[in-house]
Amino acid sequence: MSKGLWISTLTCLTILGLGGGGMYFIHTSAANELNGQPLLALQTSAETTAMTAEGKTKKTRKEIIEDSQKRVVTIKSGNSLGSGFLYNKQGDILTNAHVVDGSKQVTVRTLSQEEYEGTVIGISTDTDIAVVRVPDLEKLSPLSLAEEGRAEVGDEILALGSPLGFENTVTTGIVSGLDRSFDIAPYTYSNLYQISAPITHGNSGGPLISSDTGKVLGINSAIADEDSTIGFSIPIPSILQQAREWSKTPMTELPNLPNDDDIDSDSNVQTGDERDIVTYFYQSLNDGDYVTAYYLLGSDWQSGISYEDFRAGYLHTGYIDIGSVTLKEQADEAMVEIEITAEEWRDSGTVYQNYRMSYTVGYENGDLKILHGKGKKI
Template sequence: MAKRTWSMIISSAMIIGAGTGGVFWIHQHSADQLQDGPRLAVVAAKETQSAVVTTASKEPEKKTRKQIIEESQKKVVTIESSSGLGSGFLYNDQGDIVTNAHVVEGSKEVTVRTLNHEEYKGTVIGIGEETDVAVVRVPDLKKVKPLSIAKSKAETGDEILALGSPLGLENTVTTGIISGVGRSFEIAPYIYSNLYQISAPITHGNSGGPLISAETGEVLGINSAVVEQEGGIGFSIPMTSVLKQVQAWSQNPSVGATVKTAGDTHSGSTSASLEAEGLVTDFYMSLNLSDYVTAYALLGSDWQSGTTYAKFREGYINTSYVTIGDISSTTNGNKEMEVTAVITADERRDGEYVTTKYKVTYQVGYENGQLKILHGQGKKMK
């Protein structure tokens, strides 16, 4: 409930970059959570190494902040698309650049400009519909050493660097800390889940740029949104929550596929389909706010009769969050809608976080004039 109260305090927010000059209202939504909960997470293994030496042992030289900035800037780019200007960064050695979906929406081809002002053509090979993340492939940047991606989540108080091209001012670096975690809201059509709140100043053009650890130089997140209130509050999408999707696009590029344009919703969706998909999304949003009462109320009577509220809550108490990927719906012929979604979920188990992907299917229909989730099941994906 604390998260919901916090969201209500903020009056307006915007996604930053690619010409999105408007201000969007933050909806009192958060993001997703799984039923029968996923029980996995990213686990950082600890190794202990000891050695007997006759002279003083040498530790790896720690990079200075200036060195981290100089090395990082070489892997950060400015992106020009039909939507305007944004930022991005190399994340693998195939010339693939991570950015925000709203930076490249409406474009199949974009122009990418590097630190030394060299320009290349890039192709959008993956773009989220509800998750504000996209991947652009630039063949000319293949084999260029990418930025390292952090394997664990950042914590409040961690020192960070925000790189990008705010207002077109390329190669800009701002500094700050992680000032909050677990922030979630919606800026249609995107759902932002468990974001990092940052004190480093960001604005238009920073979208898609990396949030980097000032200590290690690893990418912690993707700078994506800012609240224009009280001097501005920035938000960044954690890389741990989207890395698997990004890697999937790189392994199976959707070159030539229809690119989502601004304002698009689910292709061919009817009003009933959107309502059904929205109900499932609201279900996960409520869980993400730890509002188990609201989530339980969205279930149909048959489901509730077989699962008590206490048992329902117990099934989700250790779930950190779930990110909804693709979601679609069809009519099953019984005046009900079948909603299918691919979700990536983090859950705490035995003191550790594990991440896994599920395909979930829900039957949605009306009971006493109200739309309810009647039945559901999930299957772990390989």
């Protein structure tokens, strides 16, 4: 591929965190446990090795998925949502730096729906990787890592994580390209795997797993654009040494991390009060990031409109200019009023229409969301 074409393509590259305070979790069935222990503890790597040594048949793809999901977690950091996976027996989780940037403490949710507190013990300012330690997961079986060698084009792969907040999701595909490199400030991505398995916001930090061996090949980290099936994963061998150094000697101070309460870790949008989530909603629309805008809405609103219909409603809208924003505090919620000017593309031509919008903003399951809204032309 020519250098000029890559430069054009990279203008659309997106890291995969899901931010903005609107995470929407779909809970699976009640926690599955065995003798009171989380599913993560069911089988150790040593046991897996022993089974292979005894001549048992190679695991099927379904068995690899079931086994891997027990070691993959959802990470909630401030107003951001991402994924991660256990990589050692110290309870350490590998993830992307942009998933936890801005936070020292995060919440980790397992397959069986247990939630634990985790501490960021290592994070890079230029390579998009981080390590989170969860003491409650210490000594549980980690995923096996492909520490040597590299994947090849055509290798079948699985991508695990929580796209759009849908936990325990698995997508399939192949390694479709090698040695992809680019920058998405502030991170530099080098020698990545290009993959065809669909990934999107919330997949960040989740594992790329070989369908053949069940070993982790990489960390899913970026996509080419919102509607593309081109994703990118950081190869495990390129970051494993750094991760192990953090696990051996945790950082005492994290680099350039703002206060957790003042920043959205995925977007660098200030979130001082309820006005900011409404402003961020319109900023996301202007950026063409309909996924984030949709997941800033409360569950009642979402139940009345699908993501596809929500996105379609803005395809004939250009830039939205944000005017005055006012806040009226209420008991458990807040009323945010905002004036906007929307560029609308109609059959008769482009029209600039003014609106006064009113939104009810409040917390839902601990996350700040836009619960209801109405507006009128002015």
